[in-house]
Amino acid sequence: xxxxxxLGQSTLKALAKLGRSSLFxxxxxxxxxxxxxxxxxxxxxxxxxxxxxxxxxxxxxxFVGMVLGLQGVYTLSTFxxxxxxxxxxxxxxxxxxxxxxxxLLFAGRAGSAxxxxxxxxxxxxxxxxxxxxxIDPLKYIIAPRFFAGFISxxxxxALFSAIGIIGGHLAGVELLNVDAxxxxxxxxxxxxxxxxxxxxxxxxxxxxxxxxxxxxxxGYDALPTSAGISRATTRTVVNSAFAILLFDxxxxxxxxxxx
Amino acid sequence: MISIRNLTFSHGxxxxxxxxxxxxxxxxxxxxxxxxxxGKTTLLKLIGGQxxxxxxxxxxDQENVHALSRNKLFTxxxxxxxxxxxxxxxxxxxxxxxxAFPIREHTKLPESMIRTLVLMKLNAVGLRGxxxxxxxxxxxxxxxxxxxxxxxxxDPNMIMYDEPFTGQDPISLGILVKLxxxxxxTLDLTSIVVSHDVQETAEIADYIYLLSEGKIAGQxxxxxxxxxKSAWVQQxxxxxxxxxxxxxxxxxxxxxxxxxxxxx
Numbered sequence: 400x401x402x403x404x405x406l407g408q409s410t411l412k413a414l415a416k417l418g419r420s421s422l423f424x425x426x427x428x429x430x431x432x433x434x435x436x437x438x439x440x441x442x443x444x445x446x447x448x449x450x451x452x453x454x455x456x457x458x459x460x461x462f463v464g465m466v467l468g469l470q471g472v473y474t475l476s477t478f479x480x481x482x483x484x485x486x487x488x489x490x491x492x493x494x495x496x497x498x499x500x501x502x503l504l505f506a507g508r509a510g511s512a513x514x515x516x517x518x519x520x521x522x523x524x525x526x527x528x529x530x531x532x533x534i535d536p537l538k539y540i541i542a543p544r545f546f547a548g549f550i551s552x553x554x555x556x557a558l559f560s561a562i563g564i565i566g567g568h569l570a571g572v573e574l575l576n577v578d579a580x581x582x583x584x585x586x587x588x589x590x591x592x593x594x595x596x597x598x599x600x601x602x603x604x605x606x607x608x609x610x611x612x613x614x615x616x617x618g619y620d621a622l623p624t625s626a627g628i629s630r631a632t633t634r635t636v637v638n639s640a641f642a643i644l645l646f647d648x649x650x651x652x653x654x655x656x657x658x
Numbered sequence: 659m660i661s662i663r664n665l666t667f668s669h670g671x672x673x674x675x676x677x678x679x680x681x682x683x684x685x686x687x688x689x690x691x692x693x694x695x696x697g698k699t700t701l702l703k704l705i706g707g708q709x710x711x712x713x714x715x716x717x718x719d720q721e722n723v724h725a726l727s728r729n730k731l732f733t734x735x736x737x738x739x740x741x742x743x744x745x746x747x748x749x750x751x752x753x754x755x756x757x758a759f760p761i762r763e764h765t766k767l768p769e770s771m772i773r774t775l776v777l778m779k780l781n782a783v784g785l786r787g788x789x790x791x792x793x794x795x796x797x798x799x800x801x802x803x804x805x806x807x808x809x810x811x812x813d814p815n816m817i818m819y820d821e822p823f824t825g826q827d828p829i830s831l832g833i834l835v836k837l838x839x840x841x842x843x844t845l846d847l848t849s850i851v852v853s854h855d856v857q858e859t860a861e862i863a864d865y866i867y868l869l870s871e872g873k874i875a876g877q878x879x880x881x882x883x884x885x886x887k888s889a890w891v892q893q894x895x896x897x898x899x900x901x902x903x904x905x906x907x908x909x910x911x912x913x914x915x916x917x918x919x920x921x922x
Contacts, residue, residue: 528746
């Protein structure tokens with residue numbers, strides 16, 4: 400009996416949380432107008448969320464690309480197909496690794512910071528204080544952060560892919576002497592703008608929505624204690640990672656499964 | 659000014675307010691007192707419309723707080739100032755910007771006039787010289803005074819203080835007591851002070867409500883309460899360690915408890 404009881408209880412809890420987070424998301428969408436009217440709030444958050452993640456994305460992108468270059472040459476050379484390195488590096492970055500890895504890094508760097516910041520604002524009564532000053536914290540605090548995340552991540556993902564391709568060039572062409580002309584021309588002829596690049600961008604837009612939503616909701620919904628905030632921050636990273644990987648599978652199946 | 663009728667509010671399974679009614683008189687200092695955990699802060703949140711009661715009404719100037727639309731509630735809140743226990747200052751802004759914040763958000767006044775207003779508010783709490791400090795550089799007492807200045811920024815009719823005296827050194831305490839009193843008189847405010855510091859509160863309050871276990875355990879002027887015949891009121895007002903509220907948390911008999919180990 401106890402098993403059923405606790406199963407029911409945790410299901411109800413999860414459903415209630417899903418409901419709260421959906422309402423939270425709807426009120427964020429309603430705050431879009433306010434955010435557009437106050438671009439300085441948005442710009443400040445674009446800096447906090449996006450610009451501060453810039454170097455992390457650049458460096459990670461470079462190394463991921465270089466590893467792809469090395470592994471690619473190693474595998475492809477057994478078939479004598481080193482000249483296809485460009486396609487392999489670019490396709491895996493643009494379709495998968497760019498959106499997914501940058502979203503995971505973004506959740507760790509910016510998402511956890513957002514949760515901790517909002518959670519701490521709640522714990523120190525700053526959010527209540529604003530409400531009592533007749534200023535809606537959802538509009539003033541949460542919405543600019545959400546839209547900043549939503550805008551930054553697709554840009555960061557594109558940057559990740561671009562730098563990764565350069566990294567692949569460094570490892571494959573400069574270090575392992577793959578022909579530079581083949582690297583670029585094969586890439587250019589095989590990577591399709593709609594099938595590969597646009598699909599990758601759609602993925603990163605969806606990940607941006609997921610990560611920003613999870614991070615801000617966890618902060619807003621956190622228990623206002625130090626243990627509560629630390630748990631919320633952990634949940635942001637863990638749940639974002641799950642959500643990113645699950646949605647990546649679903650989206651890949653939808654986008655590329657039919658071919 | 660504020661009338662609370664048949665208010666009931668529960669948190670989980672615990673009843674915090676059980677059908678209480680009370681009135682807060684305009685232009686007076688009304689104190690809400692009671693032991694920790696009796697929901698004094700919850701009462702302020704209910705008055706401010708941040709949480710909804712299970713039943714009962716709260717009327718502010720004849721308006722039912724919990725029946726208002728969000729916009730009307732926000733308009734009403736501009737007439738209320740609230741001082742949070744932690745101060746609730748925005749940590750990424752200087753003292754000056756914290757006080758200018760509600761004015762900038764709610765009015766279209768030019769920056770020069772905002773400056774005058776902010777300096778007036780800061781001068782009233784004696785912190786005009788601290789305007790460039792960040793909240794993290796303030797002592798607890800100073801943070802509360804800044805929060806007080808911010809609560810007054812929009813010239814409210816009423817102000818609510820949540821535990822203003824908790825954790826203050828004697829000097830800060832004296833300043834806060836004096837400020838609450840002088841601000842109430844000079845600005846003709848309606849003040850509500852939530853506190854469990856009997857001496858300081860009794861000094862400035864015009865009327866006191868004592869809350870205990872969801873009910874009003876006593877009410878009256880400080881003078882009346884100090885002569886109250888209720889044993890509970892006497893224990894609270896004179897800070898006695900034992901009385902109707904026992905020193906011991908309910909437990910088994912001490913001897914049986916101690917011997918429980920040997921009997922196993």
